[in-house]
Amino acid sequence: MELLSDWLEWSPRLLSGLWVSVQVTALSLLVGIPLGLGLALLSSVKSRVVRILTMIFIEVGRGMPAIVMLQMVYFGLPEFNIVLDSFTATVVALSLTTSAYTSEIIRAGLRAVPDGEIEAADALGIKRLDVMRFIVVPQGFRIALPTLMGFAILILQVSSLAFTLGLPELLSQAYSVGASTFHYLEVLTLAGLMYLVITVPGGWLVENFEKRLSRHLS
Amino acid sequence: MDLFLKILAAVPVTLFVTLVSFAIGALLALPLAAGRRAPYAIVRVLSKAVIDILRGIPPVVFIFILFFGVGSSVIRWDPVVASIMGLGLISAGHLAEIYRGGLLAVPAGQFEASSALGLGRATIFANVIGPQAFRVAIPGMVTWLISLLKDSSIVSTIGVVEIMFVTNQAARSTGEGLLPFVIAGAVYIAIGSPLAALSRWLEKKLSFGRRG
Numbered sequence: 260m261e262l263l264s265d266w267l268e269w270s271p272r273l274l275s276g277l278w279v280s281v282q283v284t285a286l287s288l289l290v291g292i293p294l295g296l297g298l299a300l301l302s303s304v305k306s307r308v309v310r311i312l313t314m315i316f317i318e319v320g321r322g323m324p325a326i327v328m329l330q331m332v333y334f335g336l337p338e339f340n341i342v343l344d345s346f347t348a349t350v351v352a353l354s355l356t357t358s359a360y361t362s363e364i365i366r367a368g369l370r371a372v373p374d375g376e377i378e379a380a381d382a383l384g385i386k387r388l389d390v391m392r393f394i395v396v397p398q399g400f401r402i403a404l405p406t407l408m409g410f411a412i413l414i415l416q417v418s419s420l421a422f423t424l425g426l427p428e429l430l431s432q433a434y435s436v437g438a439s440t441f442h443y444l445e446v447l448t449l450a451g452l453m454y455l456v457i458t459v460p461g462g463w464l465v466e467n468f469e470k471r472l473s474r475h476l477s
Numbered sequence: 478m479d480l481f482l483k484i485l486a487a488v489p490v491t492l493f494v495t496l497v498s499f500a501i502g503a504l505l506a507l508p509l510a511a512g513r514r515a516p517y518a519i520v521r522v523l524s525k526a527v528i529d530i531l532r533g534i535p536p537v538v539f540i541f542i543l544f545f546g547v548g549s550s551v552i553r554w555d556p557v558v559a560s561i562m563g564l565g566l567i568s569a570g571h572l573a574e575i576y577r578g579g580l581l582a583v584p585a586g587q588f589e590a591s592s593a594l595g596l597g598r599a600t601i602f603a604n605v606i607g608p609q610a611f612r613v614a615i616p617g618m619v620t621w622l623i624s625l626l627k628d629s630s631i632v633s634t635i636g637v638v639e640i641m642f643v644t645n646q647a648a649r650s651t652g653e654g655l656l657p658f659v660i661a662g663a664v665y666i667a668i669g670s671p672l673a674a675l676s677r678w679l680e681k682k683l684s685f686g687r688r689g
Contacts, residue, residue, distance in 0.1 A: 318666070318670070319662070319666060323665055323666060324627035324630040324641070326641060327644075327658055327662045330645070331658035334648055334654050335648075337654055338655050339655075416534075416536070419535040419538050420537055420631065422634070430537065430538055430541065433538075434541065434545070437546075441549065443541075443546045443549045443550070444546030444549065444550045445546075448542060450538055451538050451539065454534050455529075458534075459530075462532075
């Protein structure tokens, strides 16, 4: 019973932290996914130089741990007189990470659009840009959607690393409650449960969605 | 140069944490994957719940629960031990799902045929289904190893002196904001890239002859 009343007492603070986590996650996806689409398109242009530079950016973004990206943006950029607050720095870093990861997801989606459709569109005399805009990108996105949703859940998890920048997100709030009450186990467990309440049903949703999209295959 | 060597000197700790957690995860994932296919619904549901919890809590939160939570009220443990336990358990959840994918890829006929030959359940799993499932699972396992390598950077937050910890210290003491992180990033990429290439190569090689 004491646990429940403690949890009730800490909830407002933790929920305000969760709200920050959700905000940075949503903003990072909102900025990162369009960037990812841009990178996916750039990685298939004719110019070799552009292609190689894009690939390097993607490999670096995916190969670097998110915590390195976060700290690099927050502690590194001030050297160039770019000082970001922890919220902005988190959004910038997670957007960069998101763009690198989602570019690969979107690229796979675009590749899965049957060649015949592009040929058919070409044969109809539709302009290259319109073929991309109206035929390849919408279908490719649809194919990539379940994987993108799965990635969104992952980014919420990654946002907990913004704790290291002092961003008052869920983990920061839980940790400081722990530090002042010494009930670390209880409060951190509550934080863990709050993440689970989003990630587990989110995972089911993705699974369901995947099944629905591949129904025609079975 | 000095900075580079300092960060490089922490690589063994990162590799140690990564590899030991991976090994623990690879073992613990076996009963979890088996549980997902158990004849009893209650075992299946429980295994799924454990896997969901292990995969659903952010790794840094999970490690905080173990280190600060369990560590302050049940047993006091060394940051390295807590890290390996935490990352090992998380790996078990992810690897169990990778194993499951491998098991699903083995045609049901293989199981039926071995049963028809009168082989025991244990023999079937060890000699017929297991090796085939493993083949399918290997590229996924290598991909998880790369993720784990990167995730191991979070154990710097509880004081394990690995790449990220040393990097942070260097950034603070030298006043060089950017360089230490660039070096750390490069080191992670240098370790991860060959693994990624290996995973792609294995995927090509092991899927050969599996179609149709």
